[in-house]
Amino acid sequence: MLCKLQICKCFKLNCKFSLSGVTVYPQNNNGISNYSRGVLNDDIGNSNYIITSTTRTPAKQVDVMYNNISKYGVNAQKELYGTYGDQVIDMYPNKPLMLSKVNSVGPSRVSKHCGNPRIINVIDISPNSIRNRPAFERRVRADSRVSRFYTPPADPAYHLEIPQPQ
Ligand SMILES: [Zn+2]
Secondary structure, three states, X not given: OEOOOOOOEEEOOEEOEOOOOEOOOHHHOXXXXXXXXXXXXXXXXXXXXEEEEOOEOHHHHHHHHHHHHHHHOHHHHHHHOOHHHHHHHOOOOOHHHHXXXXXXHOHHHHOHHHOOOOOEEEEEEOHHHOOOHHHHHXXXXXXXXXXXXXXXXXXXXXXXXXXXXX
């Protein structure tokens, strides 16, 4: 189910998603598997939170990188991304060139957000939407189901990578 706001509130099992650019996998609950939802519920507890991004198309990935470079600068983004992402950042501010670079190096090498959500579910959560940030960060770091966790200021969002049971 989609709602009209750009960012929508999420309450436990009743998740709604951004209209702008999130790839919708109906068979996968709009980008978040039941397994991942269970992980989030355990780590966040019984409170509201906002999911700002899940799976991205290559074009959406370029939009995100472009906006973050404009806001935070090239160096901050290069710290966040790896070799392949850096090659995309080098094409800034030319969006068409950024997109062709994403496609030529392989979208999932640039960002796990562009990968297959049935293998790794990648979820960004708005830090401002988490009531007790230190407790949340502690729980995620101790949660072996989360393979990678980026936090502000390195990443503007809480970025969680959750490998899916195969
Ligand atoms: Zn992310």
